[in-house]
Amino acid sequence: MASTIRVRATASGETTEVQALIQHPMDSGFVKDAKGEIIPPHFIRELTFEYDGKSVFVADWGAAVSKDPYVKFSFKGGKKGEDLKISWVDNQGQSDTTTAKIQ
Amino acid sequence: MTITDNGFSATRRLILQGVAAVALVGPGNLGFSLAPAFAAANDKYPEDAFKAKGDADAIKALYGKAAEPSDKVKLDAPEIAENGAVVPISVSTTLADVTSISFLVSENPNALAASYRIPAGTMPSVANRLKMAKTSNVIAIVEAGGKLYSATKEVKVTVGGCGG
Numbered sequence: 224m225a226s227t228i229r230v231r232a233t234a235s236g237e238t239t240e241v242q243a244l245i246q247h248p249m250d251s252g253f254v255k256d257a258k259g260e261i262i263p264p265h266f267i268r269e270l271t272f273e274y275d276g277k278s279v280f281v282a283d284w285g286a287a288v289s290k291d292p293y294v295k296f297s298f299k300g301g302k303k304g305e306d307l308k309i310s311w312v313d314n315q316g317q318s319d320t321t322t323a324k325i326q
Numbered sequence: 327m328t329i330t331d332n333g334f335s336a337t338r339r340l341i342l343q344g345v346a347a348v349a350l351v352g353p354g355n356l357g358f359s360l361a362p363a364f365a366a367a368n369d370k371y372p373e374d375a376f377k378a379k380g381d382a383d384a385i386k387a388l389y390g391k392a393a394e395p396s397d398k399v400k401l402d403a404p405e406i407a408e409n410g411a412v413v414p415i416s417v418s419t420t421l422a423d424v425t426s427i428s429f430l431v432s433e434n435p436n437a438l439a440a441s442y443r444i445p446a447g448t449m450p451s452v453a454n455r456l457k458m459a460k461t462s463n464v465i466a467i468v469e470a471g472g473k474l475y476s477a478t479k480e481v482k483v484t485v486g487g488c489g490g
Contacts, residue, residue, distance in 0.1 A: 238449065251457065253435055268371050279448050285376040287431055287439035287457045289412045295453040296442070 230323040232307045239301030239325055241272060241280070243309060244293050251286035265315055267292065273308040274301055301325050369443075376438050381430045381465055384438040385474070388428060393467050393474035396421070401466040401477035407458060410483040416453035417477070421470040424450035428469075433462030458483045 227246040232239055245267065252264030270282040270292075279298040301307070303325055310320035375388035385393060399419045407413040417427055427450065428441040439456045450468065458464075461482045468475045 249457075251435075253459075277445070278443075279445060281443040281445075282454075283371050283376075283441040283443070285436055285439055287434050287436065289455040289457050293453075293455050295416075296448065296451065298448040300447060 226321045227319045228309050228311070228321040230307065230309055230321065232301065232323055232325040234301050234303050234325050238297045238299055239274075239307075240295070240297040241307065242293070242295045243270075243272075244291065245270070245311060245319075246291055247311075247313065249286065249288055249290045249292060253286075265313065267311045267313045270294070270311040271309070272296075273310075274298065274305070372438075372441060375441070376436055378436065378438060381432045381437040381463075384430055384436070385428075385465075385467060388438065388441060389467070389469065389474055391474060393476035395477065396468075396475035397477075399466055399468045399475050399477035401464065401479050403464050403479050403481050406482045406484065409485055410458040410460070411485075412455050413458050413464075413481060413483075414453070414455050415464060415466075415481075416451070417466040417468070418449075418451035419468045419470070419475070421450065421468055421475060423471040424468055426467075426469040427452050428467040429454070429456060430465040430467065431456060431458050431462050432465065434459050437465075 229244045230241065232241045247267050248265055250262045250265040252261065254262050256262050264286055266286045266288065267284050270284065271278050272280040280296050282294060305325050307323045307325055309323065310318065312318040372388050375384050378384035378387045398421050399417065401417050403415045404413065415429060424444050426441060426443050429439045430437045431439050440454060442452050444450055458481060463478050463480050466477045
């Protein structure tokens with residue numbers, strides 16, 4: 224199965240800019256479906272970015288993060304061709320991990 | 327003489343330690359317990375903070391203290407959001423020693439939307455997209471050098487993002 228995580232990490236000078244887009248419903252638990260039944264909460268709780276064995280960015284998310292979440296940040300260091308590891312875990316225990324090459 | 331000196335300084339040290347311990351424990355006992363709040367903000371998913379209703383309660387649950395407004399926190403959000411389901415919001419700051427950045431939407435059912443841990447070496451700047459139930463203040467909190475700084479901006483929402 225294709226990964227739910229799409230990442231673009233670009234090294235320029237001393238820093239690496241990371242943009243990530245994840246496919247996830249991010250259901251808040253406040254929305255009803257067509258039958259009027261509440262759609263149970265289903266959202267990513269933790270999203271971690273690791274570079275060189277250390278986490279460079281950790282997101283703790285609630286249900287108020289938009290569907291198919293997007294996040295952008297940058298960190299010092301990171302070279303072209305090196306790996307950035309991205310993983311998430313949601314409130315239902317599902318998870319996904321991917322590794323992206325820094326460009 | 328030397329023995330007396332040592333005895334004196336040892337006693338003095340003990341007394342000072344005692345005073346320090348009281349000073350540390352005091353505020354925790356008076357208000358709420360500070361230790362778990364800090365642990366939650368630093369390395370574990372802050373479950374309680376995300377369940378808190380209002381913005382003040384969420385900040386307290388997450389950090390254990392209140393934030394002061396600062397013009398060094400730059401919150402970038404639209405004046406009017408056409409679609410409350412996807413509101414692009416970003417924060418950057420010129421403050422040093424930033425350890426975390428959090429986003430709150432005051433009028434959402436649970437005010438805390440996202441909290442980001444910023445290790446040393448990572449830039450204190452985050453962009454993301456949040457859901458907003460209705461027109462509300464958006465609050466950005468920056469934790470820098472153990473203190474909290476905030477910026478607030480009202481975003482008008484024409485179509486809510488939390489259905490119903």
